[in-house]
Amino acid sequence: MSVRSMGSSPRTELIADTALALLAERGMRGLTHRAVDEAAGLPQGSTSNHARTRQALLEAAVRRLAEREAAVLVPAELQGLTDVGMGERDPLTASLALALHRYLTGDHRHLLIARYELALESTRRPELRAYYDAAGAQFREPLVTVMRAMGSTAPERHALSLAAWCEGLLFSYVAGSYRTSTPSEETLRSSLHELLRGMLDEA
Numbered sequence: 001m002s003v004r005s006m007g008s009s010p011r012t013e014l015i016a017d018t019a020l021a022l023l024a025e026r027g028m029r030g031l032t033h034r035a036v037d038e039a040a041g042l043p044q045g046s047t048s049n050h051a052r053t054r055q056a057l058l059e060a061a062v063r064r065l066a067e068r069e070a071a072v073l074v075p076a077e078l079q080g081l082t083d084v085g086m087g088e089r090d091p092l093t094a095s096l097a098l099a100l101h102r103y104l105t106g107d108h109r110h111l112l113i114a115r116y117e118l119a120l121e122s123t124r125r126p127e128l129r130a131y132y133d134a135a136g137a138q139f140r141e142p143l144v145t146v147m148r149a150m151g152s153t154a155p156e157r158h159a160l161s162l163a164a165w166c167e168g169l170l171f172s173y174v175a176g177s178y179r180t181s182t183p184s185e186e187t188l189r190s191s192l193h194e195l196l197r198g199m200l201d202e203a
Contacts, residue, residue, distance in 0.1 A: 014040050015047050016064030019057060023117040024110035033057065059131050062118055065111060066135035072108055073099045073139060092146060093196065097188035100166060104173050104182050112174045139163075150200060158199045165195055 018040040022031050036047040036057070051057040102108065122132040143163060148155035169191075172178045183191075 011042075011046070012050055012060070013064065015042070015050050015057075016060045019061040020065060020068075020114040021110065023061065023114040028117050028121055031057070031061075055125070055127060058118065058121065058125070058128055061114070062128070062132050062135050065115055065118065066138065068111055069115075070138065072103050072111070092150065093189045093192040096162075096166065096192050097185050100169065100188050101183070101185045103170060109174050112170055116171075116175065147199075150196075152200060161199065162195065 015036055018036050019031055022035055022039060026035075033047040033051070033054075034044065036042075037044050040046075047057065051060050103112065118128075118132060122129040140159065140163065143159040144155050147158045147162070152158045169183075169188075173182060
């Protein structure tokens, strides 16, 4: 399964962005077609014309979330790290630290809250689960490629561990007990260096 644009237009993006904002503000129960129309300042029925079912509206939100997260996390930056050579960790730690810090500052935090809502909903909707997983693959696959290029003896397992660490850190600072503070890029780089050292030194 792939996540395609499906003819994105300014109104389509407005509807999807509004859906993400509502998910972050009100949770899954607050996301309705009528609520999107009202919050976006659109005529009643506009959202239904673009996404006739709740499933279609959720898919639109997942698709737009993947587009916006790609602009924050920039998977292409990870792909470019495959040329750094084995053992060269500084470019990876710098790139990941920048991406994480970028996510924890500005107006990006609400995207994470919306993603958590969609992730939980996808556990109850198999059809959304497949769509959600397809969107997430664009971030997982480059990480596996980079870990392999850096000499990992278990690139898929190490990529999973690294992704899980990043996800846990983001959750802690956005919705967990550290939500009132933001780590510096230097702190993130140091932590990532320590994590990668533990994974790769044996290799």
